[in-house]
Amino acid sequence: MKKILIGLFVVMFLSASMIASAALREGPIASFPTSSAAGTTWIATNGATSADCATGGGSFQVICTYNGTTWVPPALVNCFDGTATPADCGASLTGSVIISAAATAVVVNTTGVTASSQIFIQEDSSLGSKLSVTCNTTISRTYAVTARTATTSFTITASAAPSANPACLHYWVVN
Numbered sequence: 001m002k003k004i005l006i007g008l009f010v011v012m013f014l015s016a017s018m019i020a021s022a023a024l025r026e027g028p029i030a031s032f033p034t035s036s037a038a039g040t041t042w043i044a045t046n047g048a049t050s051a052d053c054a055t056g057g058g059s060f061q062v063i064c065t066y067n068g069t070t071w072v073p074p075a076l077v078n079c080f081d082g083t084a085t086p087a088d089c090g091a092s093l094t095g096s097v098i099i100s101a102a103a104t105a106v107v108v109n110t111t112g113v114t115a116s117s118q119i120f121i122q123e124d125s126s127l128g129s130k131l132s133v134t135c136n137t138t139i140s141r142t143y144a145v146t147a148r149t150a151t152t153s154f155t156i157t158a159s160a161a162p163s164a165n166p167a168c169l170h171y172w173v174v175n
Contacts, residue, residue, distance in 0.1 A: 029056035029064075029071075036066040039114070039175055044071075065175070068114055069151045079110070082131030082166075086153065093173040096127050097156070098166035101136070105146070105157045108171060115150040118174040127168040135168035143169065 026043035029052070033040075044053055047060035053071040064071040072091055079095030081087035086107035087097040093112045099105065113119070121143040125135040141158045148154040158167060 026061075029054065032064070032071055033066075040066045042066075042071070067111065067151050067175075072111065079108075080127075080130050082133045093175070094171065096124070096131055096168065096170050098131055098133060098135075098168055099156065099158050099162060100166050101164055102161050104161045105155055106169075107153050107155050109153045110173065111151050112175070113148055113150060113152070113154050113173055114175050115148070116175075117148070117154075119145045119148075119154055120172040120174070121145070121156055122170045124168055124170055127170075131168055133168065134165045136162035136165040138162070139167075141167060 026045055028046045029044045032042055042064050044056070044060070044062040044064050046056045046058055047053070047062035048055045048058035049060060051073040052058065052060065052062055053064035053073050062073055064073060079087070079089030079092035079097070081089060081095070081097050085100070085103070085105065086109045087095070089095050089108055089110040091111045093110070095108070097106050097108055123139045123141065123143070125137045125139055128135045141160050141162070143159070144157055146155050146157040156169065156171065
């Protein structure tokens with residue numbers, strides 16, 4: 001029973017790409033393939049830190065996913081960038097950004113995006129204190145991803161520019 005509960009706990013926290021993987025492998029970082037299909041997941045057994053998928057030499061176990069170019073840790077950090085474009089979000093797969101007043105787009109820099117990522121966007125006018133702005137409260141705009149460069153960035157475009165105050169948005173990238 002204890003093993004079943006531990007197994008269920010682990011499955012609950014695995015990313016969608018891990019669940020979809022045919023085989024989950026583990027080993028030292030040096031044993032990772034130099035290239036693989038994007039979304040392939042391994043467990044590093046010797047991460048130098050809790051987010052190390054490149055160096056090794058430590059004792060951390062780290063879930064690492066190949067993004068098409070390099071091995072990256074899960075992007076559990078929630079980006080929040082209340083500055084103008086581009087929003088610098090590191091490898092974050094989730095976050096909060098703004099489209100400035102009178103603008104219609106924001107570029108979100110994140111190495112976590114792939115060519116086949118699903119990107120979800122939602123406007124949330126309650127994010128003002130998190131983003132250190134006064135969010136626009138007219139939320140009748142629609143949003144679309146209009147460009148992406150794998151492992152670099154994606155662009156969110158609004159159907160109309162927010163007036164007076166920026167539009168505050170959440171994004172969520174699913175690989």
